[in-house]
Amino acid sequence: MGSVTDTLLPLFEPAESPTLSSAAATAASAAAALVVRAPAIAPHLLRIVADSTDWAAWMRARNQGITATDVAKLATPKSVQNAANDKMNGSSFGGNTYTDHGRAREPVIAAWVLENYGIEPSTTLFHAAGHRRHLATPDGVGTNARTLELSEIKTTNKAWRSIPRSYMRQVWWQQYVLGADRTLLVWEQHRDFVPIRSQPECRWIERDEDQIAILVGYANQLIDVLNAMATRAQQARA
Numbered sequence: 558m559g560s561v562t563d564t565l566l567p568l569f570e571p572a573e574s575p576t577l578s579s580a581a582a583t584a585a586s587a588a589a590a591l592v593v594r595a596p597a598i599a600p601h602l603l604r605i606v607a608d609s610t611d612w613a614a615w616m617r618a619r620n621q622g623i624t625a626t627d628v629a630k631l632a633t634p635k636s637v638q639n640a641a642n643d644k645m646n647g648s649s650f651g652g653n654t655y656t657d658h659g660r661a662r663e664p665v666i667a668a669w670v671l672e673n674y675g676i677e678p679s680t681t682l683f684h685a686a687g688h689r690r691h692l693a694t695p696d697g698v699g700t701n702a703r704t705l706e707l708s709e710i711k712t713t714n715k716a717w718r719s720i721p722r723s724y725m726r727q728v729w730w731q732q733y734v735l736g737a738d739r740t741l742l743v744w745e746q747h748r749d750f751v752p753i754r755s756q757p758e759c760r761w762i763e764r765d766e767d768q769i770a771i772l773v774g775y776a777n778q779l780i781d782v783l784n785a786m787a788t789r790a791q792q793a794r795a
Contacts, residue, residue, distance in 0.1 A: 604685070606684050607682045609681075609694060618692070622692040623691055623780060625730045625731050627640055628776055629727045630723070632726075637779050641786060645786050645787075655714070663696065666757050677697060686736065696709050696710045705736060707732065708740065708741045709742050710744075712744065714747055715746070717744065730776075733773065739764060741759050742761075746758070
């Protein structure tokens with residue numbers, strides 16, 4: 558009887574580390590290269606309320622909140638009541654030759670701001686991060702690598718020894734609403750509606766948290782007064 562040699566076979570084949578062929582690896586790399594990360598959206602762009610290109614919607618939204626134009630008047634407790642009366646009853650001021658001149662010159666000055674400072678013209682109404690009735694429509698919005706910057710444009714027939722306080726309040730309010738770090742305030746002086754210089758004047762206004770806190774306090778008082786006036790009016794109609 559011949560001898561028998563037992564051959565032991567492995568119970569399973571040893572696993573090999575999975576590898577990609579060079580063609581598959583190239584395809585995977587190409588697919589990965591096609592994955593584009595969505596750019597982060599600037600926070601203020603998530604708080605758009607309306608745009609003045611739709612005038613009716615823009616005015617309706619403004620009437621429901623406190624704007625930089627409203628805040629410009631808020632300097633004393635008495636001014637809060639006066640602003641509430643104007644807001645509730647409407648202003649009789651419909652514009653004049655000076656405001657008409659300002660509207661006509663604003664696009665020209667905004668183009669100068671864009672060319673020299675890179676701040677885009679804006680017609681957008683924004684609300685603040687912490688309060689939907691705190692509103693602002695800056696004349697320009699632009700970003701650089703580190704900060705959010707705004708512009709505000711004015712025309713005047715007077716030489717300024719200093720920036721009018723009402724304009725400073727507008728600037729600080731807009732900075733608060735959008736979360737901006739500074740504002741380029743630009744003004745063009747005219748004589749009989751003809752600019753007296755070839756280029757406007759400008760100055761950077763830095764954010765001021767103390768002044769912003771004061772304005773926010775006055776704005777909230779104004780909202781309280783407006784709510785009380787609306788309640789009384791509703792009760793009178795009932």
